[in-house]
Amino acid sequence: xxxxxxxxAVLAGNFPWVLVRIETDAGVTGLGEAYWGAGVAELVHRAxxxxxxxxxxxxxxxxxxxxxxxxxxxxxxxxxxxxxxxxEIALWDLVGRxxxxxxxxxxxGRFRDKVRVYADCHAGExxxxxxxADKARAVVAEGYTALKFDLDNPNPHTFxxxxxxxxxxxxxxxxxxxxGAAELRWMVAVAGALRAAVGPDVGxxxxxxxxxxxxxxxxxxxxxxxxELLWLEDPAPPLNLAVQRDVTRATRTPICTGENLYRLExxxxxxxxxxxxxxxxxxxxxxxxxxxxxxxxxAAVYYIPMAPHNVASPIGTVAGAQVSAAIANxxxxxxxxxxxxxxADLVDGEPPIRDGFVHLNDRPGHGLTLNEDVARAHLAPxxxxxxxNP
Ligand code: MG
Numbered sequence: 001x002x003x004x005x006x007x008x009a010v011l012a013g014n015f016p017w018v019l020v021r022i023e024t025d026a027g028v029t030g031l032g033e034a035y036w037g038a039g040v041a042e043l044v045h046r047a048x049x050x051x052x053x054x055x056x057x058x059x060x061x062x063x064x065x066x067x068x069x070x071x072x073x074x075x076x077x078x079x080x081x082x083x084x085x086x087x088e089i090a091l092w093d094l095v096g097r098x099x100x101x102x103x104x105x106x107x108x109g110r111f112r113d114k115v116r117v118y119a120d121c122h123a124g125e126x127x128x129x130x131x132x133a134d135k136a137r138a139v140v141a142e143g144y145t146a147l148k149f150d151l152d153n154p155n156p157h158t159f160x161x162x163x164x165x166x167x168x169x170x171x172x173x174x175x176x177x178x179x180g181a182a183e184l185r186w187m188v189a190v191a192g193a194l195r196a197a198v199g200p201d202v203g204x205x206x207x208x209x210x211x212x213x214x215x216x217x218x219x220x221x222x223x224x225x226x227x228e229l230l231w232l233e234d235p236a237p238p239l240n241l242a243v244q245r246d247v248t249r250a251t252r253t254p255i256c257t258g259e260n261l262y263r264l265e266x267x268x269x270x271x272x273x274x275x276x277x278x279x280x281x282x283x284x285x286x287x288x289x290x291x292x293x294x295x296x297x298x299a300a301v302y303y304i305p306m307a308p309h310n311v312a313s314p315i316g317t318v319a320g321a322q323v324s325a326a327i328a329n330x331x332x333x334x335x336x337x338x339x340x341x342x343x344a345d346l347v348d349g350e351p352p353i354r355d356g357f358v359h360l361n362d363r364p365g366h367g368l369t370l371n372e373d374v375a376r377a378h379l380a381p382x383x384x385x386x387x388x389n390p
């Protein structure tokens with residue numbers, strides 16, 4: 001059996017969803033997804049051209065070939081790895097269909113058939129902490145047992161920082177900035193309102209998107225300790241692991257990072273230095289299912305759980321859930337399309353996420369069939385449907 005085509009269809013979700021379809025001369029196909037980014041679809045075609053004619057079952061070898069052939073074009077980190085991730089996921093779906101087994105079977109089978117999801121909720125309708133609480137209550141009512149809100153996005157036009165003259169200047173400093181007294185009070189109020197709204201048993205994560213200097217990252221993490229967060233995500237910039245470790249060790253609030261790391265090599269130092277209590281690899285971005293499993297296994301040696309970052313369509317989400325089902329140190333996987341009302345319509349049958357869990361089925365591959373009509377209706381401008389002429 002030989003790979004004959006590697007094609008893409010980019011859909012206009014809340015992020016561009018880069019779907020990857022691989023066809024063979026035996027008629028078996030696979031469908032994967034790559035994380036979004038400038039040039040990713042083109043890089044899928046570039047990488048795909050290197051594996052035409054190869055046997056699709058030799059996934060380890062094919063990824064090695066891509067790594068070597070693209071070593072000068074970014075096969076260590078960045079968009080090239082993202083493109084390779086989409087191909088790898090499509091290959092696993094293809095192999096699953098060929099052998100009539102779900103992807104999880106190839107990674108050691110399942111610890112669980114229901115994979116816990118957290119809903120990314122962004123923010124309240126306003127900056128009033130009660131507005132955050134209202135949103136949290138509504139999402140928990142849908143069955144979610146874990147939520148995430150952003151804690152780094154107060155709007156200077158609607159948030160009164162007039163009692164702290166330093167704060168207003170700090171709004172325009174995107175990275176490594178401090179946290180003003182008024183802002184810290186607002187953050188604590190938001191966390192308190194959220195915890196009061198959802199009660200003690202719902203997982204509550206808060207994301208800071210790499211914003212704060214080390215001292216204020218620690219100050220924030222300590223101030224949030226009473227709210228027993230599931231985690232505090234990226235309070236400090238990510239590249240200095242010694243600083244990451246300082247923050248992690250200074251608080252009992254679990255610190256999470258990892259959505260911008262690539263491949264096992266990119267995670268190695270973060271794991272070995274225990275720079276975070278929880279890691280969040282983005283599976284369709286960081287290298288794919290096999291690479292994620294390697295990271296999870298190394299993290300398991302350090303008793304670090306995995307909470308995959310995820311902004312994918314159902315294809316990337318459920319593929320990620322298949323391998324997440326196969327690791328012991330799984331915590332929860334992200335669902336970032338709560339506001340996209342056609343997310344579940346992209347695939348036939350029941351919605352993959354029900355009552356706060358991805359429900360895996362026993363069908364081959366990732367177990368999903370793309371609804372072509374819905375996918376075609378949401379093609380991104382300029383994208384073809386898997387190579388068809390528009
Ligand atoms: Mg994040």
